Amino acid sequence: MKNNLNNVRNNWGDYINPHPAVMVVAKRPEITFVKGKGSWLWDNTGKAYLDFVQGWAVNCLGHSPxxxxxxxxxxxxxxxxxxxxxxxxxxxxxxxxxxxxxxxxxxxxxxxxxxxxxxxxxxxxxxxxxxxxxxxxxxxxxxxxxxxxxxxxxxxxxxxxxxxxxxxxxxxxxxxxxxxxxxxxxxxxxxxxxxxxxxxxxxxxxxxxxxxxxxxxxxxxxxxxxxxxxxxxxxxxxxxxxxxxxxxxxxxxxxxxxxxxxxxxxxxxxxxxxxxxxxxxxxxxxxxxxxxxxxxxxxxxxxxxVAPGFPEQVKAKGAMLAEGLQTLSARYGLGEVRGCGLLLALDCAAIAAAEVVDQMFSLGALVNAPRAHTLRFMPALNVQKSDIEHFLSMLEQAFASVIEKHAVKGECA
Ligand SMILES: Cc1ncc(COP(=O)(O)O)c(C=O)c1O
The missing domain is CATH 3.40.640.10 (Type I PLP-dependent aspartate aminotransferase-like (Major domain))
Incomplete structure (x- = not known):
């Protein structure tokens, strides 16, 4: 009976729970996270991820400050x-x-x-x-x-x-x-x-x-x-x-x-x-x-x-990220950039946000899709400017490859 649990499929298409002793309430990827510092997370294979989800806007000073x-x-x-x-x-x-x-x-x-x-x-x-x-x-x-x-x-x-x-x-x-x-x-x-x-x-x-x-x-x-x-x-x-x-x-x-x-x-x-x-x-x-x-x-x-200058640097980094997202939106014909400080969203027009999330995951970055065609960004409030630049270039790569994949297939994402 217990062994059979390993093979139980739920009603989410092909998703198979890789760890049957853990109750399924989310489609978790197979990797396990083992370490985090600042804006970076590492999995059990040693792969690094630039984290713009931060435990769902929780780690406001990044991982393990x-x-x-x-x-x-x-x-x-x-x-x-x-x-x-x-x-x-x-x-x-x-x-x-x-x-x-x-x-x-x-x-x-x-x-x-x-x-x-x-x-x-x-x-x-x-x-x-x-x-x-x-x-x-x-x-x-x-x-x-x-x-x-x-x-x-x-x-x-x-x-x-x-x-x-x-x-x-x-x-x-x-x-x-x-x-x-x-x-x-x-x-x-x-x-x-x-x-x-x-x-x-x-x-x-x-x-x-x-x-x-x-x-x-x-x-x-x-x-x-x-x-x-x-x-x-x-x-x-x-x-x-x-x-x-x-x-x-x-x-x-x-x-x-x-x-x-x-x-x-x-x-x-x-x-x-x-x-x-x-x-x-x-x-x-x-x-x-x-x-x-x-x-x-x-x-x-x-x-x-509340340390002097902290809120100001959140605003400055939020403005930098928003500007980068606007540029991407204009370049790839995406939608609105919304939000304030370091709680931002980008509408992806016809592109499925989940595909961008998956592509970013393969590239080594975490981003969230709260809606089918919307991405949300909630990095650490002390994220480095160089990490914002790095993240934006990965996001551009992710959009380019999702768009190319669908262009080859002659369909909309
Ligand atoms: C606005 C808001 N209220 C309440 C909650 C629930 O918080 P928790 O998941 O810690 O129970 C959330 C979580 O995403 C939230 O965004």
Whole structure:
């Protein structure tokens, strides 16, 4: 019986799981990654890859930065875990630092972005039950992404998830992004909060306009509903400021973080303004929340991200990458370049983005395709300019060979 598992095929065409003891939730390539440093990863055969995915926009200072190694090593020798019922020093340091560098007053730590959003949903519902006659409905955006717990999948506006894991958690109303009239029309007496990403990352990097965010803030104030920004992907310096909300002229009431917060270790957070604090002891928690090893890592990362000149160099490198992508787009008749800082996307017109991803993988580079015809770029925030140049020349090679392959076959990619 066990041996047969080696031969089990799933319903994804010819994909065969090369490691049958690992549950299949993604089509993973056969190689194993064994080492990473900065913008580079190495597999078990010794092949090097220039990494512009960075663990899904997680390793904001690249692979294994020295400051992270030092913080984790030092903390591991002092205290790894005491439990969520107690304070610990790194938890306090990181809470104070996040409060000092944002418009928020209080922090709740989690293990992931989805868990931070789940916490924000609970906070909104509790707030609605205490302050808004039991209102519980949340308005979220079509094509938005908030995570993979049942509630955050229900909050997400991913069309492919419509019927997955039915029945969904109820109470989420979806409206199109950048349509203030649709948002206004969706608000009713049962609305407790609006939750959105300032830039939708998983949908293919689609920014909410600043005018839209300002309009949403006004609507939230007018109707007394919470405004929650999911900055799991846009936060921690990714867009050229520590948080994306800073560029919009709007302060949300609640913000969630994940990904870059731990710089590679699992850490998320929900930040709130103190007037919205409504949890009572026992309402929310989790065994690892505020774990000192993770928060020590987060504190080291945050200090590096707020160092003088750091955000400016993110903007400069983002502009350099965007310019290179524009040049490629013009040369090969591709589409729009979108995004901000080092969260960028390129539409590939008729070319299948997955083919470019595969070609880049063969050449020794990692890039992500969040949509069938869109590539997304999320390199380390301290990526070297020479690595951006190198990456762009590999990308040009990849496009040229995909286009040539299809020209030979006389078809569209
Ligand atoms: C905007 C946003 N929110 C939430 C999440 C979920 O975070 P996690 O995968 O850490 O649960 C993601 C992950 O891609 C995200 O991009």
């Amino acid at each position: 020295d400051i992270l190694l030092e913080a984790i090593t030092r903390q591991a020798s002092e205290l790894i875990h005491a439990g969520p019922g107690f304070f610990n020093a790194p938890m306090l340091q990181l809470s104070d630092a996040l409060v000092a560098h944002s418009c928020f007053d209080q922090v709740f730590f989690t293990n992931s972005g989805a868990e931070a959003n789940e916490g924000a949903i609970k906070l909104a519902r509790k707030w609605g039950s205490v302050h808004k006659q039991g209102a519980y409905e949340m308005i979220t955006l079509q094509n938005g992404f908030h995570g993979r717990t049942l509630a955050t999948m229900s909050a997400s506006g991913k069309a492919e998830w419509e019927s997955l894991y039915a029945p969904k958690v109820s109470g989420f109303v979806k409206v199109p992004q950048n349509d203030i009239d649709a948002m206004r029309a969706a608000i009713n007496n049962n609305t407790v909060a609006i939750m959105l990403e300032p830039i939708q990352g998983e949908s293919g990097v689609h920014p909410a306009s600043h005018a839209y965010l300002q309009g949403v803030r006004e609507l939230a104030d007018e109707h007394g509903v919470l405004l929650i920004f999911d900055e799991v992907q846009t936060g921690m310096g990714r867009t050229g400021t520590l948080f994306a909300y800073e560029q919009s002229g709007v302060q949300p009431d609640v913000m969630t973080l994940g990904k870059g917060l731990g710089g590679g270790v699992p850490l998320g957070a929900m930040l709130i303004k103190k007037e919205f604090a409504c949890f009572e002891p026992g309402d929310q928690g989790g065994t690892f929340n505020g774990n000192p090893l993770m928060t020590a890592a987060g504190f080291a990362i945050l200090n590096a991200l």
